[in-house]
Amino acid sequence: MKRMLIAAAVSLLALAPASAQEEETTSDLMVIFLEADRDNNKVLDKGEVLIVAIEQFDEVDVDNDGKIEKEEVDDLALVEEFSDNDTNKDGAIEIEEMINEKVDDFNAADKDNSGTLSYEEVDEAYESLKTP
Ligand SMILES: [Ca+2]
Ligand SMILES: [Ca+2]
Ligand SMILES: [Ca+2]
Numbered sequence: 375m376k377r378m379l380i381a382a383a384v385s386l387l388a389l390a391p392a393s394a395q396e397e398e399t400t401s402d403l404m405v406i407f408l409e410a411d412r413d414n415n416k417v418l419d420k421g422e423v424l425i426v427a428i429e430q431f432d433e434v435d436v437d438n439d440g441k442i443e444k445e446e447v448d449d450l451a452l453v454e455e456f457s458d459n460d461t462n463k464d465g466a467i468e469i470e471e472m473i474n475e476k477v478d479d480f481n482a483a484d485k486d487n488s489g490t491l492s493y494e495e496v497d498e499a500y501e502s503l504k505t506p
């Protein structure tokens with residue numbers, strides 16, 4: 375249930391290469407992290423994570439009705455997680471459902487409960503995503 379949204383702090387991370395050992399992967403993750411860090415304070419706060427999440431939501435919501443329907447996620451390999459995130463079971467992911475999920479994932483990734491995500495915390499969340 376949380377996987378889609380850790381992908382939240384990190385959903386752009388899905389674009390990074392799968393090989394974790396490579397130095398390239400680290401720098402790709404760092405690029406994504408720095409891009410999300412709008413105020414350049416080297417940590418991501420909830421607002422920064424949600425801005426990225428909402429931008430992605432808008433991108434996926436091709437018909438702009440404020441909901442992500444199954445058809446819209448077909449090509450994103452998220453279909454399997456779709457029903458988990460559809461908490462009101464109306465067959466679509468509303469932006470509220472997406473945000474709730476992202477906040478849960480944010481809190482799960484924030485290991486030291488600082489209210490912000492350090493690069494290390496994002497990296498750890500990303501690594502745990504890749505490990506079944
Ligand atoms: Ca920041
Ligand atoms: Ca839609
Ligand atoms: Ca729904």
Ligand SMILES: [Ca+2]
Pocket residue numbers: 484485486487488489490491492495
């Ligand atoms: Ca933290």
